[in-house]
Amino acid sequence: MPNKIFDKVAGNGLISRRHLLEISAAGLGMAASNSVLGADSGFNLEIPGWSRTPGPGPSAYGNRSPHTENFQRMTGFQNPTYPGGGSSRSPLQYLQGTITPNSLHFERHHAGVPDIDPVGHKLVINGLVRQPLAFSYEDLLKYQMVSRVYFLECSGNSGALLRGETGGTAQSLHGLVSCAEWTGIPLSTLLDEAGVLPDARWIAAVGADAASMGRSVPIEKALDDVMVALYQNGEPVRPGQGYPMRLFCPGWEGNISVKWLTQIKLTRGPAQFRDETSKYTDTLPDRSSYQFTFPMGTKSLITSPSGEMTLNQSGIYQVTGIAWSGSGRINRVEVSADGGQTWADADIQGHQLEKAVTRFTIPWEWNGGTAILQSRATDSRGNVQPTRSAVIADRGTVSTYHNHCIQSWEVNNTGEVINIYV
Amino acid sequence: MYKKAVLSLLAFCLASSSLVVNSQEKVRLGSPLSQEDLEGFDLIAAPDGSGFPAGSGTAQDGKAVYDINCAVCHGINGEGTTNNTVIVGGDIQSEGPPLRTVGSYWPYASTVFDFIRRAMPATAPKSLTDKQVYQVTAYVLFMNGIIQEEMELNADNLPTIKMPNADGFIDRSHIQ
Numbered sequence: 342m343p344n345k346i347f348d349k350v351a352g353n354g355l356i357s358r359r360h361l362l363e364i365s366a367a368g369l370g371m372a373a374s375n376s377v378l379g380a381d382s383g384f385n386l387e388i389p390g391w392s393r394t395p396g397p398g399p400s401a402y403g404n405r406s407p408h409t410e411n412f413q414r415m416t417g418f419q420n421p422t423y424p425g426g427g428s429s430r431s432p433l434q435y436l437q438g439t440i441t442p443n444s445l446h447f448e449r450h451h452a453g454v455p456d457i458d459p460v461g462h463k464l465v466i467n468g469l470v471r472q473p474l475a476f477s478y479e480d481l482l483k484y485q486m487v488s489r490v491y492f493l494e495c496s497g498n499s500g501a502l503l504r505g506e507t508g509g510t511a512q513s514l515h516g517l518v519s520c521a522e523w524t525g526i527p528l529s530t531l532l533d534e535a536g537v538l539p540d541a542r543w544i545a546a547v548g549a550d551a552a553s554m555g556r557s558v559p560i561e562k563a564l565d566d567v568m569v570a571l572y573q574n575g576e577p578v579r580p581g582q583g584y585p586m587r588l589f590c591p592g593w594e595g596n597i598s599v600k601w602l603t604q605i606k607l608t609r610g611p612a613q614f615r616d617e618t619s620k621y622t623d624t625l626p627d628r629s630s631y632q633f634t635f636p637m638g639t640k641s642l643i644t645s646p647s648g649e650m651t652l653n654q655s656g657i658y659q660v661t662g663i664a665w666s667g668s669g670r671i672n673r674v675e676v677s678a679d680g681g682q683t684w685a686d687a688d689i690q691g692h693q694l695e696k697a698v699t700r701f702t703i704p705w706e707w708n709g710g711t712a713i714l715q716s717r718a719t720d721s722r723g724n725v726q727p728t729r730s731a732v733i734a735d736r737g738t739v740s741t742y743h744n745h746c747i748q749s750w751e752v753n754n755t756g757e758v759i760n761i762y763v
Numbered sequence: 764m765y766k767k768a769v770l771s772l773l774a775f776c777l778a779s780s781s782l783v784v785n786s787q788e789k790v791r792l793g794s795p796l797s798q799e800d801l802e803g804f805d806l807i808a809a810p811d812g813s814g815f816p817a818g819s820g821t822a823q824d825g826k827a828v829y830d831i832n833c834a835v836c837h838g839i840n841g842e843g844t845t846n847n848t849v850i851v852g853g854d855i856q857s858e859g860p861p862l863r864t865v866g867s868y869w870p871y872a873s874t875v876f877d878f879i880r881r882a883m884p885a886t887a888p889k890s891l892t893d894k895q896v897y898q899v900t901a902y903v904l905f906m907n908g909i910i911q912e913e914m915e916l917n918a919d920n921l922p923t924i925k926m927p928n929a930d931g932f933i934d935r936s937h938i939q
Binding site: 420422423424426451452465466467472473474475476477480481483484485531534535545547551552553554555559561562604606608609610611612613614615618619622624628629630631632633634635636739 | 790791792793794795796797798800801804805806807809810811813836844845847848855856860861863865868869870871873874877878881882885886888889931932933934935936938939
């Protein structure tokens with residue numbers, strides 16, 4: 342097998358998907374190594390000790406293997422002028438499939454995580470409605486719910502690329518995106534109960550955190566696929582994600598999915614909250630600023646090999662990554678190993694759902710020389726992920742929200758993988 | 764063939780009837796609220812003037828409130844103590860990256876009041892009285908040269924104040 346020549350489909354070693362099964366059957370697929378498990382210890386076919394002693398019995402709450410405990414979110418520094426504020430980033434390079442474990446889902450808080458007793462929490466609907474209403478958590482649990490898999494991405498994700506930051510990992514540069522199965526009540530159900538008056542064109546959603554963080558959502562979206570989410574991946578939404586309930590606006594910038602949701606006010610116009618005027622707006626080269634940029638752009642990212650990993654030897658690797666679009670489903674992901682000169686279609690691994698993360702993979706033979714790995718997504722509306730230079734030409738770098746440009750990972754001739762700009 | 768058709772018809776009827784039952788038995792558990800219930804809970808103060816409480820305040824009176832509650836993070840003159848706490852000055856048209864503050868960037872005066880009332884001071888949000896929020900709002904606008912020191916801000920005139928960058932935004936909310 343080592344001498345087998347695989348058909349190449351694009352420059353610098355990208356291999357036809359037809360060989361996927363052959364390669365995995367032959368056991369040639371290598372994972373790019375980093376510090377996850379240390380050096381390859383080789384085979385040891387003796388019966389191991391854990392096969393000779395019964396382990397502990399069932400437990401009330403499951404923990405992960407101590408061998409994966411270094412899969413951690415990356416948290417920013419605490420700033421005394423911003424108590425509880427900040428973010429934590431998902432370790433994308435350690436994860437597979439499309440669903441982010443709840444304990445590793447990214448977070449962004451504006452005044453810390455409130456310690457909410459659901460018995461004392463209310464969801465109020467008021468403003469331009471026939472009858473203002475209050476719902477208790479217990480009330481809401483009795484409603485018919487829907488479950489959908491959706492990505493969630495902070496609009497500040499990948500801003501580092503527009504700031505030209507050097508180095509970095511998939512996690513440090515792009516870890517403000519995650520994907521989960523969200524279960525909740527369609528907001529339209531609750532709005533219908535309150536009776537939306539014809540003048541209502543927006544809703545203003547407010548959280549019960551110390552900042553009472555608020556965002557405005559157009560009524561069309563509010564009546565479409567927005568939900569009041571009560572469960573995430575089957576368990577009650579965790580405090581860091583909005584327990585006991587959050588707004589969830591599929592496909593849209595993460596900040597608008599207001600956590601710890603406590604008020605929905607029907608209004609004629611947007612409330613013009615701090616976080617939709619001063620923040621989450623993008624100033625352009627002519628110094629006008631985009632406001633209310635809602636759907637997150639069509640985007641993809643190679644998670645392995647990725648920044649700060651090392652390829653230990655030349656040979657065949659599985660290039661894999663994630664793709665998503667706030668405007669539809671992912672139709673296609675292409676991968677390049679020569680910095681965008683030639684491209685090959687990656688294989689889609691698993692499902693291709695609307696506004697959800699899709700995983701892609703393609704085999705690649707590293708010849709030991711320099712390579713530049715990139716991925717490029719296309720969604721069901723035909724939106725194609727742009728290059729970094731196209732994004733900068735379009736909107737400059739004064740603001741760094743809403744960046745969905747192509748990431749370039751250089752593999753140098755010693756096998757180090759580095760974030761670069763082409 | 765005939766049997767199969769009957770079976771599918773039966774299945775269809777069962778499905779339809781269960782749908783009808785569901786829609787008739789829609790859960791409706793919201794408790795009605797009065798306007799009184801909402802007072803003190805609904806803190807949204809918007810550019811259309813809605814949600815502003817009674818009371819008023821001037822920048823003259825706001826300085827003392829600001830010095831005690833705000834200056835520790837925002838600086839004695841709004842110059843900030845970190846990149847993210849500068850609230851005075853800046854010019855959106857400046858060469859190089861513009862300093863974006865309340866004065867140079869924020870499009871609505873209502874947002875200043877709304878944000879201070881609900882989220883500031885960061886260590887003790889909602890600890891200021893409505894009068895103090897009017898006073899601090901006036902002081903922040905005064906430091907930015909937007910209003911006079913003696914102007915008495917209230918529910919009527921605050922939302923009408925035109926901010927320097929009011930026309931600087933492009934609404935993209937139609938892209939959904």
